[in-house]
Amino acid sequence: MPRGRDVSNSCCLPLHLNEDNARFGLLAALILLYLLFGAVVFSVLEHPSELQAHKRWDEQLANFTEQNSINLKSLQVLLRQYEEAFVVGIRVDKLRPRWDFSGAFYFVGTVISTIGFGMTTPVTVAGKIFLIFYGLLGCAGTILFFNLFLERIITMLAYIMRWCHERQLRRSGVGGEEARSEDDSLEGWKPSVYYVMLILGIAALLVACCASALYSAMEDWDYFESFYFCFVAFSTIGFGDVVSSQRESYKAQEAYRLGNCLFILMGVCCIYSLFNVISIIIKQTLNWILGKLDCNRPQ
Amino acid sequence: MPRGRDVSNSCCLPLHLNEDNARFGLLAALILLYLLFGAVVFSVLEHPSELQAHKRWDEQLANFTEQNSINLKSLQVLLRQYEEAFVVGIRVDKLRPRWDFSGAFYFVGTVISTIGFGMTTPVTVAGKIFLIFYGLLGCAGTILFFNLFLERIITMLAYIMRWCHERQLRRSGVGGEEARSEDDSLEGWKPSVYYVMLILGIAALLVACCASALYSAMEDWDYFESFYFCFVAFSTIGFGDVVSSQRESYKAQEAYRLGNCLFILMGVCCIYSLFNVISIIIKQTLNWILGKLDCNRPQ
Numbered sequence A, B: 001m002p003r004g005r006d007v008s009n010s011c012c013l014p015l016h017l018n019e020d021n022a023r024f025g026l027l028a029a030l031i032l033l034y035l036l037f038g039a040v041v042f043s044v045l046e047h048p049s050e051l052q053a054h055k056r057w058d059e060q061l062a063n064f065t066e067q068n069s070i071n072l073k074s075l076q077v078l079l080r081q082y083e084e085a086f087v088v089g090i091r092v093d094k095l096r097p098r099w100d101f102s103g104a105f106y107f108v109g110t111v112i113s114t115i116g117f118g119m120t121t122p123v124t125v126a127g128k129i130f131l132i133f134y135g136l137l138g139c140a141g142t143i144l145f146f147n148l149f150l151e152r153i154i155t156m157l158a159y160i161m162r163w164c165h166e167r168q169l170r171r172s173g174v175g176g177e178e179a180r181s182e183d184d185s186l187e188g189w190k191p192s193v194y195y196v197m198l199i200l201g202i203a204a205l206l207v208a209c210c211a212s213a214l215y216s217a218m219e220d221w222d223y224f225e226s227f228y229f230c231f232v233a234f235s236t237i238g239f240g241d242v243v244s245s246q247r248e249s250y251k252a253q254e255a256y257r258l259g260n261c262l263f264i265l266m267g268v269c270c271i272y273s274l275f276n277v278i279s280i281i282i283k284q285t286l287n288w289i290l291g292k293l294d295c296n297r298p299q
Ligand SMILES: [K+]
Pocket: A114, A115, A116, A236, A237, A238, B114, B115, B116, B236, B237, B238
């Protein structure tokens, strides 16, 4: 019965597909729940301060128009013009130039890392077209860079683990050479995902703490706000509500700019790798949940 | 000679490490060059319009103070207050509320996708602390989602390719069942990276074109600006210079908001996968370059 065999054979595949699909669907459902949960919490936390900010601004505007006996309509025209100016980086307290070489370099850094603070954005059509092609290749290159970075970290950890193991063997009197000849490659020395997560978490925290110390010294931010900036930048979320190195001048400006770039680079590398490692753990958790749900299936 | 054997044995590893390190170093150097190149191009393209914008704003400000015979200092106080108000989402033409449930939902979506437009950002300390923990888990979950999406796409392509192959075999008279029993799993049907890139590129372009049509109909943007927004959003750069669905009200608002979410979700999935596939091609290119550079090495 070729027809029957065909069906039973192909049965394997849909089941296998279904397992992957179940994982995908479960994750999508969990993410949706996570979004709803987050929306509720943020709404509760932030809504009062939003109302307060609106009230404050309305008062400030009313005060100003009253004190200067100015027409609200003509002031609104100016404020609309200021909105346009704001987007291209104009402030009352002058910021650093957006599109001199160092500003453009900072900008392209935020493009290919996909941080995209938005403190600088192209406004010309040519700039926008170039951005699309530039970003397409640049972001892909940076993803590869982060992936290779994670590979390097894991290899380095494997190397260190083997080295420690060999030293221990040598100390306890067992011949180190015999051990080496068996485990010639690093294959057997892949560190566990929890160990890598721990190391990366510590590294990210260290970088963020050091960077926060730098930022709270150089900018008008307190330590916690600097730490918040570090998370937003390193995770490549990049809101742009606070952005480092934007004032017109700093003490030791060149050194600060270099330090800023290096900290962001190191931070993004660590957090990107950390996200990937956490995502592996989430995947294992999903598999565990699916296994629990599915433990009494016939096959 | 145990000592000698040890050295020659361990020689394998550093060489292997060196190849990986060379690739990593080559990529880092190329990215640095790419950044320098991009900085120069953007600086040339955008610097004139920056100077123009500054000149325009200075004129507008001078006109206003002159016509209303107002003190520049007191106007600057107001503008500083408006800067603060601007960051928390206050505009002359009222925007949608930031922290009602739907606004907060849009916000958490930009967090876990790492788009981070920054049209909404937490301002309370509690909100910022919650963001750090929320983002850490959420971003990792989303990365897993994107990775599983790419896996699903590749599996689907493999499935389609096998199906086409079988249909061809059946048409040409060769028994389909024999072919199936050999290639029972999808293992042999992994589509080439170029094929996946093509499919993803077409999918991303289609999503971006459809989304642009929607945005140019609903927002005050022309088609190109909508397309630029799509790229910035889908690539998760998320400058926030233009953000969809921000006005206080739209025609068919609920449908538009849903469409906006779905387009961004589909777009980010496609572009994230596209970036990953392009990064594999870049890696192959790097290996090819290293091979060329290294073809006459002794080992
Ligand atoms: K971003």
